[in-house]
Amino acid sequence: MTEAPEKLTTGEPLGIEDLVKYLPALGEISQGLLKNYALGAAVLRRYSEGDEICEEGEFGSTAFYIVEGSVDIYIANPLAKVKTARGDGFFGFLKRAIGLGGGEVGEQHGYITIDADVDLPKSKPLATLDAGDLFGEMTCRTFQPRSATVRAKTDCVLVEMLRVILDMLVGTREVDADTKASTKVKAPTFKGTTFKKALDEKYRQRSLVSHLRSVPLFGTLGDEFLNYLRDRAELVSCGKGQVICMEGDVADAFYLIRSGLVRVSQNLPGGELVRTYLKRGEFFGEIGLLYEQPRNATCTALDAVDVVKIGGVEFKLMLEQFPNVKASLGKIADARIAANKERKPPAGLQLDDFLNQGLYEAQNLLLIDLDHCTRCDACVNACAEAHDGVTRLIRDGLRYDHFLVPTACRSCRDPLCMTQCPVGSIRRKESLEIIIEDWCIGCGKCAELCPYGNINMHPFEVMKEVPAETPKPAAAAAKPAPTPAKPAAPVPEKKEAAPAANAVAPAPAPAPAAQPAPAKPAAPVPEKKEAAPAANTAAPAPAATPAVQPATPKPAPAAVAKPSTPAAPPPPKKMVKKKVSVQKATTCDLCTDLSIPSCVYACPHDAAKRVDPQTFLASKGDSRGFRKKTRTTH
Amino acid sequence: MVLNRSHIPWFIFTVLASLAVAGLYALRFHPEWLPFTMALPEILRDPWPHRNTIGGSRVGLLFGILAFLIFLFAAMLGARKKKPLWRVGRVEFWLKAHIWLTLLTIPLVGFHCGWHWGSPHTTWALLLYIVVMASGLFGLAMQQFMPGFMKERLPREVVFEQIPYIRKRNVEAAEKLFADAAPPAPAKAGEPAEKAGAKADPKAVPSTPEDLTSAAMIREFLEDNGLSYLRARRGNGHRLHEQRESDSAFRALRLSVTPKWLPRVEELQAACDERRRCDLQTRLQHWLHGWLLIHVPVSVLLIVVTLWHAIVAVRLFIVQP
Numbered sequence: 001m002t003e004a005p006e007k008l009t010t011g012e013p014l015g016i017e018d019l020v021k022y023l024p025a026l027g028e029i030s031q032g033l034l035k036n037y038a039l040g041a042a043v044l045r046r047y048s049e050g051d052e053i054c055e056e057g058e059f060g061s062t063a064f065y066i067v068e069g070s071v072d073i074y075i076a077n078p079l080a081k082v083k084t085a086r087g088d089g090f091f092g093f094l095k096r097a098i099g100l101g102g103g104e105v106g107e108q109h110g111y112i113t114i115d116a117d118v119d120l121p122k123s124k125p126l127a128t129l130d131a132g133d134l135f136g137e138m139t140c141r142t143f144q145p146r147s148a149t150v151r152a153k154t155d156c157v158l159v160e161m162l163r164v165i166l167d168m169l170v171g172t173r174e175v176d177a178d179t180k181a182s183t184k185v186k187a188p189t190f191k192g193t194t195f196k197k198a199l200d201e202k203y204r205q206r207s208l209v210s211h212l213r214s215v216p217l218f219g220t221l222g223d224e225f226l227n228y229l230r231d232r233a234e235l236v237s238c239g240k241g242q243v244i245c246m247e248g249d250v251a252d253a254f255y256l257i258r259s260g261l262v263r264v265s266q267n268l269p270g271g272e273l274v275r276t277y278l279k280r281g282e283f284f285g286e287i288g289l290l291y292e293q294p295r296n297a298t299c300t301a302l303d304a305v306d307v308v309k310i311g312g313v314e315f316k317l318m319l320e321q322f323p324n325v326k327a328s329l330g331k332i333a334d335a336r337i338a339a340n341k342e343r344k345p346p347a348g349l350q351l352d353d354f355l356n357q358g359l360y361e362a363q364n365l366l367l368i369d370l371d372h373c374t375r376c377d378a379c380v381n382a383c384a385e386a387h388d389g390v391t392r393l394i395r396d397g398l399r400y401d402h403f404l405v406p407t408a409c410r411s412c413r414d415p416l417c418m419t420q421c422p423v424g425s426i427r428r429k430e431s432l433e434i435i436i437e438d439w440c441i442g443c444g445k446c447a448e449l450c451p452y453g454n455i456n457m458h459p460f461e462v463m464k465e466v467p468a469e470t471p472k473p474a475a476a477a478a479k480p481a482p483t484p485a486k487p488a489a490p491v492p493e494k495k496e497a498a499p500a501a502n503a504v505a506p507a508p509a510p511a512p513a514a515q516p517a518p519a520k521p522a523a524p525v526p527e528k529k530e531a532a533p534a535a536n537t538a539a540p541a542p543a544a545t546p547a548v549q550p551a552t553p554k555p556a557p558a559a560v561a562k563p564s565t566p567a568a569p570p571p572p573k574k575m576v577k578k579k580v581s582v583q584k585a586t587t588c589d590l591c592t593d594l595s596i597p598s599c600v601y602a603c604p605h606d607a608a609k610r611v612d613p614q615t616f617l618a619s620k621g622d623s624r625g626f627r628k629k630t631r632t633t634h
Numbered sequence: 635m636v637l638n639r640s641h642i643p644w645f646i647f648t649v650l651a652s653l654a655v656a657g658l659y660a661l662r663f664h665p666e667w668l669p670f671t672m673a674l675p676e677i678l679r680d681p682w683p684h685r686n687t688i689g690g691s692r693v694g695l696l697f698g699i700l701a702f703l704i705f706l707f708a709a710m711l712g713a714r715k716k717k718p719l720w721r722v723g724r725v726e727f728w729l730k731a732h733i734w735l736t737l738l739t740i741p742l743v744g745f746h747c748g749w750h751w752g753s754p755h756t757t758w759a760l761l762l763y764i765v766v767m768a769s770g771l772f773g774l775a776m777q778q779f780m781p782g783f784m785k786e787r788l789p790r791e792v793v794f795e796q797i798p799y800i801r802k803r804n805v806e807a808a809e810k811l812f813a814d815a816a817p818p819a820p821a822k823a824g825e826p827a828e829k830a831g832a833k834a835d836p837k838a839v840p841s842t843p844e845d846l847t848s849a850a851m852i853r854e855f856l857e858d859n860g861l862s863y864l865r866a867r868r869g870n871g872h873r874l875h876e877q878r879e880s881d882s883a884f885r886a887l888r889l890s891v892t893p894k895w896l897p898r899v900e901e902l903q904a905a906c907d908e909r910r911r912c913d914l915q916t917r918l919q920h921w922l923h924g925w926l927l928i929h930v931p932v933s934v935l936l937i938v939v940t941l942w943h944a945i946v947a948v949r950l951f952i953v954q955p
Contacts, residue, residue: 370785372636374777374922375794378725382718396793402785594721602718604729605635605777 008062011043011160018044022067022159025195029168033190038168042161047071047152054136056149056422057443062160063140066133069156073116073135075125075423076149077441077582078462112423112439115139115147115259118207119214119281125439128153134199138259138422140166141304145443147422170196171237200235203258208233208308215256215281217328225321234309238301247298251288254315257281260305261419264297274414277302279424287333289315290326296337302419353400354617358451362410364432364590365613366599367403368395372607382602383408383588390458392588393599400617408599409434409454409588410613417446417455417587426585433590442583455587462582465575635729635777644734652741655697659745662693688748689947697746701739702944705937708732712930733774740767759943762936769929780922788915790908797912804905805864811898812856815849848891852899855887860902869913874906 016034019042020027026034045064047053054060056076112120116135118127125148129135138144140163171192209226212218218226235258238244244255247267255262262278275297278284288295289312310318319326354360368379377395384391394407411432418426418434425437426446436446436455447455590610591597600608609616660667661674674693683690689698711732714725743763751757784791792800863872874880884903891899 371782373781374635375781375784375919376923377794378715378718385719394793399789402782596724598719601721602715602725604715604725606640606726607781 007040008043008160008162011045013040014042014044014159015039019159019165023065023165023169023195025169025193025198026165028193029190033168037164042159042165045158045160047156047158049152049154051152053150053152053158054146056147056441057145059145060136060139062162063134063136063166064150065159065161066129066131066135067157067159068131069152069154070128070130071135071156071158072151072153073114073118073120073127073129073148074151075112075114075120075439075441076464077439077584078464112425114423115144119211120148132202137166138304144420144422145441145445147441167192169193170199172239196237204230204233204235211258211281211308212256215283217283217325217332220324221318221322225318229310229314229318232311232314234311236307236309238305238307240301240303242301242305244299244301244305244307245285245295247295249295251285251293251295252312254283254285254289254310254312255299256283256308256310258306258308261302262305262307263300263302265300266297276428277415277418279418279421279427281424286315286329287336290319290329290333353398354613357398357400357405358412359400359405359410359613359617361412361414362613363413364411364610365616366393366406366408366410366588366597367400367609367611367613367616368406369402369607369609370399370404371402372605373404374605374607376604378602378604379406379599379608382598386591386594386598387586390456390586392454392456392586403617407452407454409590410452411590417450420445420449426587433592434587435589435592436585436587438584440584442585444583444585446585446587450587455585457583458586459581460584461579463577464580464582466578466580468576635726635733635774636781637774637778641730641734644730648734648738651738655738655741655745658693659697662691663688663748685950687752689746689752690950694746694748697742698944698947701742701746702940704735704739704742705933705940708736709933709937733770736767736770739763755946756943759936759939762932762939765932766929766936769925769932773925773929776922776925780918784915784918784922787918788911790911791915792912794915794919797916800912801864801909804909805861807905808856808860808864808902811902812853812861814898815852815856815895817846817849842892844892845894848895851887851890852895852902855883856902859883860906864905864909869909875910875913877910880906880910 014022016031016038019034019038022044023042026038029038044067045053047069053064053071112125114120115138116127116129116133118129120127129150135150136146139146140161167190169192172189208230209223212221212226212229221229236244236255238260244262245251245253257278257280259280262282262284264275264278264284265272266275267273278299284297284299285295287293319329359365375395380391380393380395383393392408395404397405397407399405411428411434415428415434418428421427422443422445423439423441425440426434427437428434442457444457447457588597594601597610600610602608611617657668658674658678661672662678665671678692678696680692688694711728714720714722714728718725743760747756747760751760859872859874863869863874866872869875873883880903884899884906888896888899
């Protein structure tokens with residue numbers, strides 16, 4: 001995890017008076033606290049129109065408050081993903097041609113959730129924030145990568161702040177017991193100011209309705225009812241580790257996540273079992289209300305979580321007035337209940353291997369029976385064939401008894417990969433498979449977090465708008481600080497820095513069988529920061545001296561203006577469409593659209609199986625020879 | 635493919651189908667062999683062909699056609715594997731059908747030709763058929779125990795395609811050791827390490843007399859055994875290829891060097907062990923898949939020859955009776 005800086009060094013330093021001037025709510029904090037903690041923790045940043053304030057995927061620790069002007073917030077990384085082939089061949093083609101084939105399977109997500117109080121429509125992932133808006137709160141609190149790119153729409157003035165200022169404004173989120181116990185330095189806690197209330201009210205008035213509408217489930221609600229919900233919904237903030245609702249409690253409300261990550265878990269005789277993680281835009285608490293039963297799971301805030309709480313009365317009214325919402329909710333609730341029922345304690349297992357290799361985490365594990373496998377690689381080839389030539393399966397890994405556990409997604413019960421995606425593109429549907437949506441920004445967090453190396457970063461060639469490569473006026477390039485956090489530059493070409501994590505890397509394979517812990521095989525996570533300098537060579541480099549840029553056009557006189565005030569607007573940046581390589585994460589999606597995963601379907605020797613390891617391996621025991629038939633997932 | 639319980643239905647089908655083929659043959663050509671009498675359907679009752687060949691009769695022709703259709707189906711397995719995503723049945727099912735239906739061709743072909751070689755032309759076809767069946771059965775036999783054998787003998791199996799990279803990496807490591815073990819004076823031109831471009835690590839250069847002696851021993855060992863073994867295309871015949879010999883040689887080397895060099899010697903031994911494992915994996919892989927080099931091309935040839943045989947037979951028996 002990135003360590004937060006104690007002081008901000010770039011930008012115009014703000015004294016206490018200036019700080020209170022730009023953020024009046026800080027006036028409610030005592031001068032002593034401000035002097036102790038606020039100095040150096042916030043700076044004023046000025047941006048000219050078109051300047052990039054932060055870029056999606058980059059790491060940071062600050063939030064921004066817009067004092068003047070407006071900014072565009074958008075996903076610059078074009079939508080793309082490795083597609084899963086339909087795999088129905090000629091007959092499928094015929095069916096589709098005559099209109100019998102099914103369309104796109106699965107739930108359609110119309111909005112991309114980001115680290116601000118707006119959602120970006122998937123069709124055009126762009127929104128505008130104005131004076132008084134705050135963005136980057138989650139990055140500031142949890143050091144997640146930036147979820148979107150922010151560019152100044154007009155000349156604007158922003159306050160960039162560290163977490164301590166954010167805490168002063170909106171209140172310190174309750175710290176969980178583990179953090180409290182392990183923290184030696186006691187950080188100050190703040191109750192918050194009216195800023196939070198104003199922010200919530202602004203959200204309620206401006207964004208809550210659109211947020212509700214962005215949830216596919218509520219898409220059919222009428223404006224009148226949405227306004228009714230808006231006025232009655234309660235906005236609740238929770239700290240890390242805070243329990244939002246407890247298993248066994250009376251169900252009295254429905255929750256829609258506004259920001260943060262919620263862990264859904266159940267208490268079993270053997271301990272807690274994490275069912276899933278829910279993000280902004282997702283909801284929970286419907287089962288208890290629908291079926292009038294106690295809560296069947298505990299929902300806990302994993303970090304700073306804001307939820308929209310809709311009371312039981314309003315929820316029931318909604319169900320009565322909108323039967324289609326009730327029907328949709330019922331389907332989702334049934335799917336969640338069915339998923340919860342599948343759990344059996346392990347028995348007859350080689351416990352050391354089972355635990356060391358993390359197999360207890362897996363819900364749907366790809367196994368290769370080494371007594372049957374002829375090492376023909378039909379499974380790998382089929383996987384590549386099914387996913388645009390990019391395999392998500394490497395026939396290498398640890399062994400359990402006579403099985404090879406290859407490198408392929410195992411649909412963990414506690415999917416760590418999902419916990420830090422800044423845009424929520426890695427997620428789980430109601431079934432087991434973990435999918436990566438095409439708005440992945442390629443930050444590589446999920447690949448880094450997967451303990452089993454089962455997520456790879458894959459370069460894509462896409463057309464993208466980048467600034468034209470025209471030489472910059474020397475004087476403009478020499479503009480003194482404070483300058484924008486990042487000069488507008490073409491998006492880094494990461495291809496060179498991050499080779500395709502393909503099936504067979506041209507590097508020696510690890511010897512995972514010898515390793516005591518699960519290996520992380522050849523799937524290099526791209527080091528974005530390392531890639532940037534190389535790519536920036538193509539950018540309009542700031543000229544060191546005029547001599548190196550003889551063809552420089554006449555410098556704009558205003559470009560040498562005062563440092564703290566925006567000069568005359570620079571000439572508009574010419575954008576051109578250019579083929580660039582961007583990174584996207586890929587992982588096994590169990591061939592969602594197919595009845596059987598391609599690797600299993602293509603294995604000629606009945607060696608590849610997708611199984612629930614607990615039941616399958618327990619039933620196998622250590623038997624040899626003709627094995628009794630056991631249930632496989634596929 | 636391992637023959638297990640899932641093959642029982644196919645086994646029963648093949649046995650019953652073979653019995654049916656044998657019964658039909660006996661009914662048509664040797665009714666006296668049967669303990670009962672039974673009339674053949676009209677369509678299968680025809681006079682003996684003018685050359686007195688069984689294959690030319692309707693029953694014989696039926697056997698031949700069925701066998702040929704099975705050949706074609708069996709050949710389609712290759713195409714099926716090339717299109718793994720086509721939902722036309724699991725490849726596993728195709729392989730089972732491939733195995734058992736081709737086994738069924740033994741009685742079909744045998745009764746088609748009346749268990750005679752026939753003319754040179756049919757003799758060639760039969761020889762090809764025997765080669766195809768023998769290679770296929772050999773492959774099937776290999777698949778019964780070789781995967782398990784590989785599992786037991788190769789606890790650290792690697793992706794087969796990466797073996798060349800692993801070998802290259804090991805050679806580079808040994809060359810680096812050779813360069814590091816060079817005396818402080820500039821190495822003579824033309825030494826293997828120089829050729830390979832390996833540069834000595836300044837920290838690793840021996841300094842004390844004992845270290846110098848150890849380094850000299852390591853260089854000698856590498857020159858005599860290590861490098862040649864790791865660079866060799868085939869490890870057979872090298873001293874370090876044998877596990878016991880290798881262990882003994884490295885034990886001797888470890889006793890002769892100072893503690894400073896011990897980790898490097900162990901690294902070298904690990905590289906040699908890995909090379910040995912890679913060689914074994916390559917050899918086993920060749921046994922497991924090598925038969926396909928005969929089976930596939932001869933199968934194609936067999937289909938061509940069978941087609942030619944069909945054309946010739948049609949001309950002989952139908953066009954020019």
